[in-house]
Amino acid sequence: MPTYEQVFENNLAWLKEKKGRNQSFFENLAKEQRPDYLYIGCSDSRVTAEDLMGAGPGEVFVHRNIANLVNATDLNVMSVIEYAVRSLEVKHIIVCGHYNCVGVKAAMQPVDMGLLNPWLRNIRDVYRLHKEELNAIKNVPERYDRLVELNVQEQCINVIKLASVQQQYLKKGYPTVHGWVFDIRTGLLKDLKLDFVKLLKGIQEIYYLGD
Template sequence: MSKKINDPEYFKKLSLGQKPDYLWIGCSDSRVPANEVTNTESGEMFVHRNIANLVVHTDLNLLSVLEYAVNVLGVKHVIVCGHYGCGGVRASMGNDMHGFVDNWLRNIKDVYHENMKELEAIPDFDKRADRLTELNVIEQVRNLAKTGIVQNAWKTRELHLHGWVYGINSGLITDLSVIHDGSEDIDPIYRFKI
């Protein structure tokens, strides 16, 4: 009700459609709502959330959201945003069984395995989990860059990919400087022949 009190035309304007510049791929964690983290209004950001903000090439939900955001809405930026203290990342670091989610967490375990030397050199579990959170975001941005949706967009227009980590305890966003705009070389094995 406060929205209508502050702006009597708010819902009328909202109903006219959306034209966001951003797609947010974030964690399902209830403490990390995209609009509050970025201080954006409804309609300014298209949002997809899943456990540990993964970009998995077999996830038809994510790919459908990505295709709609890029090809229909024409977003200019895709942000993968993880967060420190992520339960999915922390769960992936152990050998406990959690049920069906273990299949999903396998993706993060692969990131851990690929970066094991660096991660095992960090003795503090919390700091190691924070670094795995960062490495996971970097890997998910790479996964985005490998999709046919993003590669096709890069042939005709600018589209920027970003990797961020949100600090729940500080409210600050760390930009991991993993910006992709299509000008970087991607390993040819991941390029699609269209």
Template sequence: MSIARLFPRSSFFRFLTGMREVQTRRPVTHTPAPPSIHRTFSTTPASLCSADANQNPDRYFAALTQNKEWAAKTAREEPDLLASLAVGQRPEILWIGCSDSRCPETTILGLKPGDVFVHRNIANILHAADLSSSAVIEYAVRHLRVKHIVLSGHTSCGGVAAALGNKQLGILDPWLVPLRQIREQNLDTLQSLSADEANTLMGELNVREGVKTLKQKSVVLEAIEERGLTIHGVMYEVGSGVLRELDTNDTQEQLKARLVSYKTEA
């Protein structure tokens, strides 16, 4: 059972298609990179780096080996890409998603380094007073001037499953409060579904609540009014690799009411 609607030709998916068709990257002209506080490091012993990643039982050292192979391949195939990223970034998408290892945003969108600014946490929950997500949103909207904010949930979410249960989870308990509120508000419907269906429905409802939270932020409302920033709620189907866009758009009347309310309170 799903309350989602699929929009295969939505503005966000048309935008993604256009990005994939671009073969050359425009020069980066703003947002210079700050001085780095990170040092280049090498693995020890060196033999672990040179070993075949597929034969190396240590996943971390294997990943470092694969990184070197990726960097060399990228330098050969797109010699200007990494050099341009060293100058600065100008992503057009802010992605807010779950920390789940199965949901790597750049990979599932078919995009490249520098294309997506990212914030991820357990179950892609947006707490209105959370400093971490608020700082990311502020920076992405006001300084990077992203064109799209994408809030993504996903199927088979462990955080959602935890919120559907009643176990004590330590520090996760206060974090999952918004999800458990959604559970209580929709308890009868959720109890009538299978575990997988309930997980998916909770994920969709969580995305919708997150979109509402985004639309309460002054920096977001200003960008919507002044330059047409768009917000999208999506669900990632882990089993198929496909994104579904939820119908989270405001009508013109709803958007106008939000803007009037914001200006009245300001």
């Protein structure tokens, strides 16, 4: 792990490496961003969006929080989605969880977590909705893994509920919402293959927010 001073040395080395390959790299980077992807992931320091996607600077608009939640009362994530959809016109919105997520594990423990309680309650609500399926999984690590997947699914649904997402899709045919899980133990990305169109139609029966 680099020391504080080494971080700036690493920055200079990175700068030289980028300009060595492309003298106009930073000039081009300073231009207006037009990413096709909005990535909503976990704040876990072991999981970085661009690395696991093989993407470069400017190609992914990123928001991260504990356990990759999309909470309607969180103005941070709501603002990010609104800007990504209305201004950047992203084509894909990805909610990406990861196995061995500390936030998900904490939410499954009946323990007072102080200031984290309101945040973790969102995951506990997912647990409550799928309690029968989860409790039927006797292997505890496998139960955690399944809750990670179900949490991603529910957060994707929360994205689809939003007016900006529904209106943009009806108007332009995008963005499409995807649910992924990163297996931190193998390095592989898992596409949960959510049926976006089916989810959208089901949600519109209750949450329709078209123009």
